[in-house]
Amino acid sequence: MNINKLIRIFFLLIISSIEIGQSLVPVERHGHSAVLVDKKLYFFGGESVFGKLKNSIHLDQILYIDLSKPFNTANPPFEEVINAPMPFGSSYATAFLSPQKKNIIYLFGGIMWDVNANVDKFKSILYSYNVETNEWIPPATTGIAPEKRREINGVINNETGKFYAFSGLDTNAQNVVTTFNDMNILDINSLTWSKGSITNAPLPRVDYTATLLSNGIIVFIGGRETNNLVSVDINQLPLYDTKVDRWSTMTARGVTLENRNSHSAILTSDEKIIVFGGNKDDIATPVLNPLAVLNTKVVPYEWSVPTPAPPLPLTTNLHSATLVENYMFINFGQVHPKNDSLLQKPFFYILDVRNFTWVEKFEPEQLSQSPNGTTTVNTSSTNSPGLGVTTPDNGKQIGIIIGAVGISVGVIAVAGLLGYKYYKKQKYTRAIPTAGSPTI
Structure with a gap:
C-alpha cells in the first residue's frame, strides 16, 4: 500500500468518526398520537392540511425525539423512522405502551386511511407496533370487540394491564355519523375485550381527556357531546371507578373554567391534572385560560389557573x-383563527410543572444512582403514571467524548506526520536529476 492510499484511509477514518447531527423539520400536523418509550418520545400519524407527504391528508409517518440529550425548542431534534411507515394514515386515535412488553405500542381507533389509494379500507380497531422490529400487526383478540371509532382518549392501568376507552363516533362513506355510549375494556394480558357499566354514564362525547388517578378513578374532562357537538360543562366531572365498575359525577370547585374540547391533560406525581389548550363550542375560538390545574387531592376536586410569566405560547388544539x-411536552396541533403561516408551524412548547414556567431548552435531569448501578427516574406519559425511564451515565458519556476527541487528534497527528514525510520525499525526488533532464 503506497503512502497516498494510507493518507486517504486516515482522512476517511477522521470523517467517519465525526457524527454530524441534522434535525428533521416535520410538516405540521394535528390529531396525531404520542407515546413515551424509555428515552424516546414517539409521534404517530396525524392530519396535515398544508404539508401533504402523500395523496392523503392522513399521515403514515412515525417521528421520534431522543430525550437523553439536551435540545432547544427552536430546533428540536425530530427523527423519522425511515423505510418503516405505518401501514395506514392515522389520525384521531389513542395510543399506549404495553405494561408487560416495553417495546410494544398499541394504537386504538381513529381514522385508518390507505394513503396510496386514498380510501378507508382498514377494518381492525386495534394494531400493535414493535419499536425494535418496526412491525405492525392487528393482534388477535377475544371477547366483545368494539366498533371502529375516533376522537377518543383511552387510558392504560399499568398495574392491572387493562385499557379503558369510552364513547367516540364514526362516519361512513355516506357521511352518516354513528355515536357510541359504551366503556370498552381490553385486558392486555389475555387480549380480551369486555364492556364496562354504562349506568349513570355521561352523555356520549368526543374530543375529551381521560386521566387515570392512582386510586383507579378515571377523570373525564371537557369534550363535545356527540349528538350536537356542543362542549360539555367542564366543571361537571364524570368519574369512572375502575375497581368497582361504577360511574359518578363530581362538581369541581374553585375557578369556573370555560368549556373546551380538543385540549390535552397530563397527570403530575402529586396527582394534579394539568390541562392545556382547546377550543370553545364553535371549534374556531381559543379559550381565554388555556392553562388550568385540577387538584384531585381535595374533595371535591378544585380548579385553579396559574399565571406563568411571558412569553406565553399560542393556544393550540388537537x-x-x-x-x-418534570416537564409537560406540548407538540404539534393547530391554532385558530386559521392562519396559513401559523397552521404550517410544528408547534413545540415545554412547561416546567414545578413552577409553571415555559422553557425553551430541555435539559435531562441529573439522576441519582440506584442500588443496582443504573440510573432511573419515574415519569408518566399523558395517561400512565409511573413509567420508568433510564438515562445513560453522564460520566461515561464524557469519557466516550474525550476518548473520541483523543482518537481524532491522534489520527490527525499521524496523518499530518505521514503527509509531511510524503512532502519531504516528493521534494527530495524532484531535486535528483534524471536522464535527459537539464543540469544547472
Whole structure:
C-alpha cells in the first residue's frame, strides 16, 4: 500500500468518526398520537392540511425525539423512522405502551386511511407496533370487540394491564355519523375485550381527556357531546371507578373554567391534572385560560389557573401532551383563527410543572444512582403514571467524548506526520536529476 492510499484511509477514518447531527423539520400536523418509550418520545400519524407527504391528508409517518440529550425548542431534534411507515394514515386515535412488553405500542381507533389509494379500507380497531422490529400487526383478540371509532382518549392501568376507552363516533362513506355510549375494556394480558357499566354514564362525547388517578378513578374532562357537538360543562366531572365498575359525577370547585374540547391533560406525581389548550363550542375560538390545574387531592376536586410569566405560547388544539420528568411536552396541533403561516408551524412548547414556567431548552435531569448501578427516574406519559425511564451515565458519556476527541487528534497527528514525510520525499525526488533532464 503506497503512502497516498494510507493518507486517504486516515482522512476517511477522521470523517467517519465525526457524527454530524441534522434535525428533521416535520410538516405540521394535528390529531396525531404520542407515546413515551424509555428515552424516546414517539409521534404517530396525524392530519396535515398544508404539508401533504402523500395523496392523503392522513399521515403514515412515525417521528421520534431522543430525550437523553439536551435540545432547544427552536430546533428540536425530530427523527423519522425511515423505510418503516405505518401501514395506514392515522389520525384521531389513542395510543399506549404495553405494561408487560416495553417495546410494544398499541394504537386504538381513529381514522385508518390507505394513503396510496386514498380510501378507508382498514377494518381492525386495534394494531400493535414493535419499536425494535418496526412491525405492525392487528393482534388477535377475544371477547366483545368494539366498533371502529375516533376522537377518543383511552387510558392504560399499568398495574392491572387493562385499557379503558369510552364513547367516540364514526362516519361512513355516506357521511352518516354513528355515536357510541359504551366503556370498552381490553385486558392486555389475555387480549380480551369486555364492556364496562354504562349506568349513570355521561352523555356520549368526543374530543375529551381521560386521566387515570392512582386510586383507579378515571377523570373525564371537557369534550363535545356527540349528538350536537356542543362542549360539555367542564366543571361537571364524570368519574369512572375502575375497581368497582361504577360511574359518578363530581362538581369541581374553585375557578369556573370555560368549556373546551380538543385540549390535552397530563397527570403530575402529586396527582394534579394539568390541562392545556382547546377550543370553545364553535371549534374556531381559543379559550381565554388555556392553562388550568385540577387538584384531585381535595374533595371535591378544585380548579385553579396559574399565571406563568411571558412569553406565553399560542393556544393550540388537537395537539399532544406528555409528561417527561418534570416537564409537560406540548407538540404539534393547530391554532385558530386559521392562519396559513401559523397552521404550517410544528408547534413545540415545554412547561416546567414545578413552577409553571415555559422553557425553551430541555435539559435531562441529573439522576441519582440506584442500588443496582443504573440510573432511573419515574415519569408518566399523558395517561400512565409511573413509567420508568433510564438515562445513560453522564460520566461515561464524557469519557466516550474525550476518548473520541483523543482518537481524532491522534489520527490527525499521524496523518499530518505521514503527509509531511510524503512532502519531504516528493521534494527530495524532484531535486535528483534524471536522464535527459537539464543540469544547472
